Amino acid sequence: MFIACTVEAVEALTIVLAVGATRSWRSAMIGVGVALVALAAVTAALGPALTTLPINVLRGVVGGLLLVFGLQWLRKAILRASGLKALHDEDAAFTQERELARRAGAVNAGLDGYSFLVSFKGTFLEGLEVVFIALTFGANQHDVPLAAAAALAAVLFVTAVGASLRAPLARVPENSLKFVVGVMLTSFGVFWGGEGVHANWPGGDSALLVIVPVVLLFALANVRLLRRAVATPSGSAERVRA
Amino acid sequence: MNSVMSVLRFLWDFVVGDDWRIAAAVAVTLVVMLILSNNGAAVWWLLPVVVLVMLSVSVWGVARSRLN
Numbered sequence: 088m089f090i091a092c093t094v095e096a097v098e099a100l101t102i103v104l105a106v107g108a109t110r111s112w113r114s115a116m117i118g119v120g121v122a123l124v125a126l127a128a129v130t131a132a133l134g135p136a137l138t139t140l141p142i143n144v145l146r147g148v149v150g151g152l153l154l155v156f157g158l159q160w161l162r163k164a165i166l167r168a169s170g171l172k173a174l175h176d177e178d179a180a181f182t183q184e185r186e187l188a189r190r191a192g193a194v195n196a197g198l199d200g201y202s203f204l205v206s207f208k209g210t211f212l213e214g215l216e217v218v219f220i221a222l223t224f225g226a227n228q229h230d231v232p233l234a235a236a237a238a239l240a241a242v243l244f245v246t247a248v249g250a251s252l253r254a255p256l257a258r259v260p261e262n263s264l265k266f267v268v269g270v271m272l273t274s275f276g277v278f279w280g281g282e283g284v285h286a287n288w289p290g291g292d293s294a295l296l297v298i299v300p301v302v303l304l305f306a307l308a309n310v311r312l313l314r315r316a317v318a319t320p321s322g323s324a325e326r327v328r329a
Numbered sequence: 330m331n332s333v334m335s336v337l338r339f340l341w342d343f344v345v346g347d348d349w350r351i352a353a354a355v356a357v358t359l360v361v362m363l364i365l366s367n368n369g370a371a372v373w374w375l376l377p378v379v380v381l382v383m384l385s386v387s388v389w390g391v392a393r394s395r396l397n
Contacts, residue, residue, distance in 0.1 A: 151359050152344060154376075158355070158384060159346035165388050171395055215343070273384075277376050284359050285366035286373035298377065305381050313392055 088234055091220050091268040092241030094261055095213040100249040101177050102209030105184030106202045110191070114199035118206030126214040130222065130235055137226040145226055147283025153223040154280045157272025164266040165306055169313030174262050217242070220272065227279050270306060274299040348387045354379055 099119075107115035137145065166172035184205075191201040217238050225234030278295050281288060288294035345352045358379045365372045 147359060147363070151355055154380065155346075155352045155355050156344055158351050158380065159344075162346075162348065162351070162384060162387055165384075166391055169388075169392075171388075171391055219343075273380065277380055280355070280359055281362070281373055281376045284363040286362055286376065287371065288373050294373075301377070302381075305384070309385060309388055313388065316392055316396060 088220065088224055088237045089241050090264050091272070092217045092238040093245055094264050094268060095217045096242045096245035097177065097249075097261060098175075098180075099210045099213040100245055101181050102184055102213075103206045104249060105181050106188050106205045106209075109185050109188035110194045111199035111202040114195075114202035115206040117198065118203040118208075119210045121203075122207045122210035122214060125211055126218055129215070130218050130231075133218075133222055134225065134231040134235070137222060138229060138231060140226075143283050143285065145283070146279040149223045149226055150276055150279030150281070150283045152276075153220075153272055154276025156219065156223075157269055157274075157276045160265060161269030161273050161302075161306055164262070164269045165309050165313070167262050168266060168310045170317045171313060175265070177261065214242075224275070227275075266306070270299065270303045274302045277302070348390075351383045351387055354383045 103115050103119055106118075137149065140148075163172060167174050188201065188205070194202075221234040221238045222231065225231035228234070274295065277298055278288065290297075355376075358376055362372045362375055365375075
């Protein structure tokens with residue numbers, strides 16, 4: 088939970104830093120503030136509604152959604168790790184965002200619309216993934232406040248580090264963290280999705296201790312085989328595309 | 330109507346992502362498991378198998394399209 092939120096917060100931070108440093112810190116911060124309020128509203132609206140659902144319905148539907156969502160992360164992480172998709176690079180993202188901000192015309196002395204909107208959009212969209220993960224984990228464990236607190240702790244941690252450095256957190260091993268998050272989301276999605284449709288896992292909750300390593304090893308095996316495939320002469324020429 | 334479609338498209342991209350086949354396979358498998366479980370079958374193994382197979386199909390599909 089904390090790792091997933093940290094990764095998303097790092098991506099949002101890069102966008103806000105680029106826009107703030109290039110155009111208007113004040114407008115960028117207002118954009119972040121409005122996005123956080125909107126995210127809090129989404130969490131407050133959906134959290135209690137989810138926890139009122141019967142546990143099997145909740146685990147079937149929410150587990151299924153978490154599984155599909157986690158498989159998206161894991162799929163991208165495998166493609167990145169095997170060289171079939173460009174690795175996420177915060178320095179490159181920062182440079183690109185800064186260039187776009189420079190080209191966006193004159194800075195408005197009051198509320199700069201570009202800074203506000205880009206910061207709002209970046210924070211809200213990255214934050215929405217955090218909210219989704221926090222709600223699915225929190226609802227399944229009947230403890231949305233704890234999940235929300237973990238998410239908030241990650242956001243505050245990244246914000247504090249980013250504010251002190253005033254630079255994108257390029258040293259965070261983001262691609263590796265995304266791989267781990269993909270494995271965990273997929274594993275928990277499999278477990279809860281199965282429970283939701285009345286599948287009795289051998290060993291009960293301890294089945295997760297098998298599911299997680301199996302998913303991890305399977306993903307790593309795919310990376311190894313894919314790397315070997317792209318390393319062959321016919322595959323090496325056009326392997327990496329964003 | 331346009332804004333509704335935009336929201337739906339956003340939700341689709343947000344949850345389903347680049348390969349809809351994975352989401353479809355998960356949804357169908359959960360329904361099949363529900364039916365079989367309610368009839369007393371032990372089908373806990375089905376979801377992990379489908380997930381691992383679909384993950385491989387998806388990433389190797391990308392690999393094939395990039396490498397050929």
